[in-house]
Amino acid sequence: MEIKPLALFMCHIKNFAMKRSIIFLVFAFISATSFAQIKIADVTLPSTFKAGETELKYNGGGIRKKWFMDVYVAGLYLKAASKDGNAIAQANEPQNMRIAIISSLVTSERFIESTKEGFQKSTGGKTQPIQDKIDKFLKIFLKEPIVKGDVYDLTYIPNEGVKVYKNNKLADVVQGLDFKQALFGIWLGNNPADEKLKSGLLGAK
DSSP states (O other), rough: OOOOHHHHHHHHHHHHHHHHHHHHHHHHHHHHHHHHHEETTTTEEEEEEEEEEEEEEEEEEEEEEEEEEEEEEEEEEEESSOOOOOOOOOHOOOOEEEEEETTOOOOOOHHHHHHHHHHHHHHHTTOGGGGGHHHHHHHHHSSSOOOOEEEEEEEEEETEEEEETTTTTTEEEEEHHHHHHHHHHHHSSSOSSSSSHHHHTTOOO
16 A cells, blocks of 8 residues: 555654653653752762651751761751751651761761760750660660761651661660750751751751
8 A cells, every 4th residue: 555645744743753752751750860869978868758657858958077077968858848947956746867977987986976965065055854865865876886878867756756767777766855856956956066067957058
């Protein structure tokens, strides 16, 4: 059967349109995948995080520096975007702080000492009411040595407490809103461990 020139032309047009649609869909998928993750200092952070039954969204992140060194990357996940550090720290709602160790100089002992200083600052030196909870939290980091590449998730869920995950494995749970407020206050309070990191966690570019 002879194919008429017009029919052949229309067939080429349809094939071309189909190819363009496929190419567009491929690029759209690649773009969506790229924007679904955030990269800070070679650490890839997801755009969302599941805290129990609640899906949290990435609020901001940055690098913790100490003694002019990059120590870890932190990312904050909330139900809704916020730039109010104190309100976030005080809130009794699902939240997550991800910490990815990026320096081989970080040890369990150094991390613990730095975190102790953070609790002193976030509580204004009044750690006694929650000292037992702080001690329980710090002991988690002695169970296994901290090494470069380790990822910790500090996931707060109301009525359950702060669930501490190391490399996606539950390490322990520390109960109490008071402890959660002091813990998140380390990064988000009036006297944070790192002002620039706090700014990043609150979404500053």
